[in-house]
Amino acid sequence: DVKVTQSSRYLVKRTGEKVFLECVQDMDHENMFWYRQDPGLGLRLIYFSYDVKMKEKGDIPEGYSVSREKKERFSLILESASTNQTSMYLCASSPGQRRGYGQPQHFGDGTRLSIL
Amino acid sequence: DAKTTQPNSMESNEEEPVHLPCNHSTISGTDYIHWYRQLPSQGPEYVIHGLTSNVNNRMASLAIAEDRKSSTLILHRATLRDAAVYYCILRRETSGSRLTFGEGTQLTVNP
Numbered sequence: 001d002v003k004v005t006q007s008s009r010y011l012v013k014r015t016g017e018k019v020f021l022e023c024v025q026d027m028d029h030e031n032m033f034w035y036r037q038d039p040g041l042g043l044r045l046i047y048f049s050y051d052v053k054m055k056e057k058g059d060i061p062e063g064y065s066v067s068r069e070k071k072e073r074f075s076l077i078l079e080s081a082s083t084n085q086t087s088m089y090l091c092a093s094s095p096g097q098r099r100g101y102g103q104p105q106h107f108g109d110g111t112r113l114s115i116l
Numbered sequence: 117d118a119k120t121t122q123p124n125s126m127e128s129n130e131e132e133p134v135h136l137p138c139n140h141s142t143i144s145g146t147d148y149i150h151w152y153r154q155l156p157s158q159g160p161e162y163v164i165h166g167l168t169s170n171v172n173n174r175m176a177s178l179a180i181a182e183d184r185k186s187s188t189l190i191l192h193r194a195t196l197r198d199a200a201v202y203y204c205i206l207r208r209e210t211s212g213s214r215l216t217f218g219e220g221t222q223l224t225v226n227p
Contacts, residue, residue: 109157
């Protein structure tokens, strides 16, 4: 089974701190994604990457950056954390399109981040 | 991406079949229909997907209308562990691997 592991289930940080959320997948997937999930707003895509060192903005990239130095690891960075970034953060991975269309995404269990 | 419409909530009894509807009247020919579910305190989990024909797997069945403007996820015998939010998502080939989640249907399973 595919495993997507997020480094922390719960994290508390202070306003203005630089925050790193780490995600690792063990299935050699080309694509990796970061979402945030908020009540009433559903899951929203922040950034995604379809290859090492490649990244694409999602729907809400402001205030975030990402890093993908190795295929299995995708990091989300909050440059200067703010209280409106308190949320559940979900990482996902999927095979690239050369393996066929319709490939499912596999999600981690999420990091609940609180910014005080 | 085309929009989907799902009921906010549904209830079912344990060991009975559940039919979760999804309307997608603006679906295009290259849109795949995906279903995911999210159990409490977990990330979303892939359930099933299809393009035109009905699909079955170990978790569920997907029935797609002939005009593809609606689909139904079928859980053949609901268990308490099936209580979750179910998301119906259209994914266009040209959008690559992106998924756009809506609000989904909260399924409650009564013992």
